[in-house]
Amino acid sequence: MSIIKKIKDYYKSNKSLLFTTPTHSQGSFIIPDAQDILGSQYFKSDFSEIDGFDNLRAPQDTIKAVLEQISQIYHSKYSFMLTNGSTSGILAAMLSVLKNNDKVLIARNCHISVYNGLVLTGARPLWFLPDADEQWGIYKGITAKDIEKYFESENDIKAVIITSPTYEGIFSDIKNISEICKKNNAILIVDEAHGALLNFADLGSKPAILSGADISIQSLHKTAGAINPAALMHIADSSPVKPESVQNALNLINTTSPSYPLMADIEATVKYLNSSAGKEYITNLLQQIEIFKTCLSQNISCYSENNDKTKLLLRFNGCNALDIAEILNTKYNIEEEYSTQKALLFITGIGTTPEKLKKLSEALFNISDENFESHADCTNPLNLTLPVMKYTPGAAYQLDSKIIDKDSAQGCICAECIMKYPPGIPLLLPGELIQNSHLCCIEKSTVRVI
Numbered sequence: 001m002s003i004i005k006k007i008k009d010y011y012k013s014n015k016s017l018l019f020t021t022p023t024h025s026q027g028s029f030i031i032p033d034a035q036d037i038l039g040s041q042y043f044k045s046d047f048s049e050i051d052g053f054d055n056l057r058a059p060q061d062t063i064k065a066v067l068e069q070i071s072q073i074y075h076s077k078y079s080f081m082l083t084n085g086s087t088s089g090i091l092a093a094m095l096s097v098l099k100n101n102d103k104v105l106i107a108r109n110c111h112i113s114v115y116n117g118l119v120l121t122g123a124r125p126l127w128f129l130p131d132a133d134e135q136w137g138i139y140k141g142i143t144a145k146d147i148e149k150y151f152e153s154e155n156d157i158k159a160v161i162i163t164s165p166t167y168e169g170i171f172s173d174i175k176n177i178s179e180i181c182k183k184n185n186a187i188l189i190v191d192e193a194h195g196a197l198l199n200f201a202d203l204g205s206k207p208a209i210l211s212g213a214d215i216s217i218q219s220l221h222k223t224a225g226a227i228n229p230a231a232l233m234h235i236a237d238s239s240p241v242k243p244e245s246v247q248n249a250l251n252l253i254n255t256t257s258p259s260y261p262l263m264a265d266i267e268a269t270v271k272y273l274n275s276s277a278g279k280e281y282i283t284n285l286l287q288q289i290e291i292f293k294t295c296l297s298q299n300i301s302c303y304s305e306n307n308d309k310t311k312l313l314l315r316f317n318g319c320n321a322l323d324i325a326e327i328l329n330t331k332y333n334i335e336e337e338y339s340t341q342k343a344l345l346f347i348t349g350i351g352t353t354p355e356k357l358k359k360l361s362e363a364l365f366n367i368s369d370e371n372f373e374s375h376a377d378c379t380n381p382l383n384l385t386l387p388v389m390k391y392t393p394g395a396a397y398q399l400d401s402k403i404i405d406k407d408s409a410q411g412c413i414c415a416e417c418i419m420k421y422p423p424g425i426p427l428l429l430p431g432e433l434i435q436n437s438h439l440c441c442i443e444k445s446t447v448r449v450i
Contacts, residue, residue, distance in 0.1 A: 001065030076234040078243035085229030089217035095249035122394035137342030144176035169311030178212025196224040214239035225350025297368035396431030
């Protein structure tokens with residue numbers, strides 16, 4: 001059974017006269033501007049849960065069969081298609097295992113969706129900060145030793161949430177971390193959004209659920225070539241987490257009108273990644289990345305310690321990377337994924353051609369040959385601290401708040417998530433005491449406080 005085949009077969013058979021949503025009626029009428037951008041084919045695949053098309057909220061037929069195929073490919077107990085992105089997977093994972101006031105150990109460099117999950121669950125966060133690499137301005141991978149001490153000093157930690165690989169591609173020691181979690185009956189949730197290719201090539205680490213994690217969430221749109229916001233969530237074979245609990249959580253937060261084009265795209269993406277053609281594509285990509293690295297100028301460094309091979313984190317020795325980014329943007333019409341004063345991040349994946357890598361390589365080589373004035377490196381992007389929490393995020397969200405001038409906010413309690421995006425890691429979160437070190441990093445002039 002296949003969603004793609006189901007859609008194709010619909011047009012081969014005697015089509016029903018549909019008085020259902022969506023009322024564009026599979027492209028019978030398309031708004032002109034939408035036609036110009038999307039064409040007609042997208043609308044032809046856009047259905048609601050008509051007879052025979054199954055339902056993502058309670059899969060029984062075609063969708064269930066596709067999910068079973070995906071589960072076999074990823075060696076999971078159960079896999080879910082996420083049409084609301086990895087964010088919905090993280091929220092559902094937290095809702096399925098955490099209740100109000102449950103203790104959850106969280107790496108401070110987690111994505112904002114984890115913090116939103118704290119609001120929804122009412123769980124009580126215990127924070128830890130991974131070691132930093134000051135030279136590159138990034139956080140290193142998390143080790144078992146980083147979290148073991150928290151289990152020694154705290155009782156009843158229900159779950160641990162970490163990101164691996166990180167936005168910059170850094171892996172954590174999932175295997176040994178999972179052993180500590182299992183020993184203490186804690187569920188390990190891994191935000192693996194940037195690791196969608198791990199199941200199909202040696203990128204530097206095994207997939208999280210095959211290394212001991214209970215739940216992992218992967219964004220197919222980030223590196224695997226799918227459209228925004230296609231994603232997957234997996235429950236490990238050995239995990240005590242029940243699929244029906246996760247399904248109930250997804251049904252709580254997801255739309256009741258999931259996108260059939262997006263589900264078809266997820267199916268097609270997984271099928272391609274698992275094919276000989278897909279695996280050959282990824283192998284060739286990794287070869288091209290290695291060629292790219294050998295062509296870098298001597299004064300350009302590429303991060304290579306325990307990281308995803310598809311992530312190109314580059315640093316111009318002695319230069320402010322923001323200046324390099326500006327030159328790339330304005331002179332060469334090349335846009336990086338993310339840049340700080342320390343380094344530039346370029347994401348590669350399905351869709352990264354040798355020609356793209358060659359143009360980037362030539363531009364970087366030319367810039368390294370140029371004489372330009374680089375501004376002094378005056379700040380460090382590693383500005384996260386362990387929060388001083390006056391309320392849990394869930395409790396803070398329920399309290400009345402007001403907007404005040406930033407200059408008057410020191411010592412107040414924050415009522416919102418304040419962050420820079422990308423990478424989407426909050427500087428401040430609801431319920432946290434605002435300190436002077438925070439205010440130095442906030443660009444906006446006002447802050448919402450309790």
